[in-house]
Amino acid sequence: MPADVKVRMAPSPTGFLHIGSVRTFVFNWLFARQQGGECLLRIENTDTSREVAEAVDQIQDSLRWIGIDWDGPVSFQLDTADRARELAQELLAKGDAYEDEGAIRFRQPTEGTVSWHDAVRGEIEFRNELLPDLVIVRSDGRPTYNFVSPVDDILDGITHVIRGDDHVSNTPSQINILRALGAELPVYAHVPMINGADGKKLSKRHGAVATEAFRDDGYLPQTMMNFLALLGWSYDDKTTIMSRHELIERFSLDRVVPSPATFDYKKLDWMNGVYLRNLQPEEYAHDLRRFLAEQGIDWPAERVNATVPLVQEKIEKFSQYPDFVRFLFEDIEVPADLDGRICRAAAERLAGVEPWDAAAIEEALRGLVDELGEKPRTAFQPIRLAVTGSKVSPGLFESLELLGRDESLRRLSAAGTEA
RNA sequence: GGCCCAUUCGUCUAGUGGCCUAGGACACCGCCCUCUCACGGCGGCGGCACGGGUUCGAAUCCCGUAUGGGCCUCCA
Numbered sequence: 001m002p003a004d005v006k007v008r009m010a011p012s013p014t015g016f017l018h019i020g021s022v023r024t025f026v027f028n029w030l031f032a033r034q035q036g037g038e039c040l041l042r043i044e045n046t047d048t049s050r051e052v053a054e055a056v057d058q059i060q061d062s063l064r065w066i067g068i069d070w071d072g073p074v075s076f077q078l079d080t081a082d083r084a085r086e087l088a089q090e091l092l093a094k095g096d097a098y099e100d101e102g103a104i105r106f107r108q109p110t111e112g113t114v115s116w117h118d119a120v121r122g123e124i125e126f127r128n129e130l131l132p133d134l135v136i137v138r139s140d141g142r143p144t145y146n147f148v149s150p151v152d153d154i155l156d157g158i159t160h161v162i163r164g165d166d167h168v169s170n171t172p173s174q175i176n177i178l179r180a181l182g183a184e185l186p187v188y189a190h191v192p193m194i195n196g197a198d199g200k201k202l203s204k205r206h207g208a209v210a211t212e213a214f215r216d217d218g219y220l221p222q223t224m225m226n227f228l229a230l231l232g233w234s235y236d237d238k239t240t241i242m243s244r245h246e247l248i249e250r251f252s253l254d255r256v257v258p259s260p261a262t263f264d265y266k267k268l269d270w271m272n273g274v275y276l277r278n279l280q281p282e283e284y285a286h287d288l289r290r291f292l293a294e295q296g297i298d299w300p301a302e303r304v305n306a307t308v309p310l311v312q313e314k315i316e317k318f319s320q321y322p323d324f325v326r327f328l329f330e331d332i333e334v335p336a337d338l339d340g341r342i343c344r345a346a347a348e349r350l351a352g353v354e355p356w357d358a359a360a361i362e363e364a365l366r367g368l369v370d371e372l373g374e375k376p377r378t379a380f381q382p383i384r385l386a387v388t389g390s391k392v393s394p395g396l397f398e399s400l401e402l403l404g405r406d407e408s409l410r411r412l413s414a415a416g417t418e419a
Numbered sequence: 420g421g422c423c424c425a426u427u428c429g430u431c432u433a434g435u436g437g438c439c440u441a442g443g444a445c446a447c448c449g450c451c452c453u454c455u456c457a458c459g460g461c462g463g464c465g466g467c468a469c470g471g472g473u474u475c476g477a478a479u480c481c482c483g484u485a486u487g488g489g490c491c492u493c494c495a
Contacts (some may be wrong), residue, residue, distance in 0.1 A: 010495090012494090014493050014495080027474075032435095044495060045492085045495095046495075077495090086487095094430085101492070101493085102493090102495095103465080103493050104493095105493095121424070121425090124423075124424080124455090125423090126422075127422085128420060130421075131422095132489095134493095135492085135493045136493095138493040138494085139493060140482095140493080142427085142493085144493070144494085145494070145495045146494090146495090149495085164489095165423095165424070165425090165488090165491070166421060166488090166489050167489090167490090167491070167495095168424065168489070168490075168495095169422070169424090169489070169490040169491070170490075172423095172491095175487095186431055190424085191487080192424095192425080192488095193488075194455075195487095195488085197429090197430080199487060199488080200487095200488090224422085227431095230431065230432080230444095231431070232431090234431085234432055234442090234488095236433070236453055237432080237433035237442060237443055238433080238436075238442080238443045239444095240431090240432095240443085240444055240445090257432080257475095258425065258426050259424090259426065259488095260425070260487090260489095261430090261431065261432090261486070262423095262429095262430055262431075262451070263430095263431095264430050264431060264444055264445065264446080266430080266445065267430070267431065267444080267445040267446075268445095269445095270444090270445055270446085271445085273457090273458090277458075293487085313457060313458050313459095314456065314457045315456095315457080316457090320490090324456090326469095361452075362454090365454085366454095371452095376453090376454055377454065377455085378454095380454040380455075381455065384454070384455060385452085385455095388457090390456095391457065392456045392457060393454095393456075394455095394456085394457095395454075395455090395456095396454050396455080397454080419431070
């Protein structure tokens, strides 16, 4: 009977949670949920400073935001240090380790090879004679990562180690250690790294890398999950947009590709736009308000809600929202060079429009443009400028409706007298 | 330098010997729609790193080369 699947997400508490780590965690999580297994969260800490505590909080916040959960309490690598030391002593006693300058080194086999069948890369083999006898317990008594990590995996009953491929070269040593300990080996799956546009490891130079930064940029968590899942994995030759549920249902390790992927920010933007447009208006309003609150923008909720139909098809991330609709919440600067004549005429025409709604406003304005013998394209632009202060805005008639008659006329008149 | 890994349009990828004169998506370009911007529709540009094999037949298998990356810490 096959053991139940159990994986672990093992971040280091070094500041923010890197989006590349999240991608690896997405694979772990998707795999576990798909298999009906467990997904643990283990912090690979070597101390317990205040910084670590903060980083641990942030890691959990970021994971929760993306929608990744974990089973059981968060565990800490440091908590098993005693047990690791005991095992090191056993290794010492059996002659599988030896002391060196106060530290304990693992004794690698000197001949033959270590190999394993990697779930994403296939057969990988190393020659034992080339593996260095690595330190498993430092001279100050602290066990090292390459020792505690496999030890914790045994202790936790991890069945699948899904991690970045920067760990490939650690794997043969960890396997030898596990064998010396008489433990069963987990399945290894080394997933490719994520690069920036220049092919180098993704870093701040390329754009946002902290999970928090994507949240602050107004990306939806469902976008992030979908996008990240597609970095190195695909369902078929054409499916791109997949819900959390579909992702869980369809994910498989053998469809993870072995080569590194470049993080394409433009595609992320596009995908977020797709998700934004697919939201129900109420959901959109809710998420938007939450975003604004997080950004410290306290525009009236009622009015924010009212803008949803004007912006939902126009922006691809919430961070574009404030500038796009600012004219509805704050005074604008009257642009200098615009056609005051048209603005004045528009003000006069709009004064008597009943009711004050987009349809009536459009009718009035189109009639005016006709009479003036202007092209809609050229005639509406100065009006837009006068009312929104920008050459790019939500639909003009809807904007006027929302702005209200008084304020609209005020801005139009102001622009009319300016010129 | 040693070891390990990778290599299909600019990017993410489909492809597991014939269905491939290589499919989709993002980006880009053009046209249409249009009050701006978007959305949407239509069309276009563009790729199997290179060289040898194996085979009737190779993007797919093998070997080299090149390029890129990772690791080689008493870091994780």
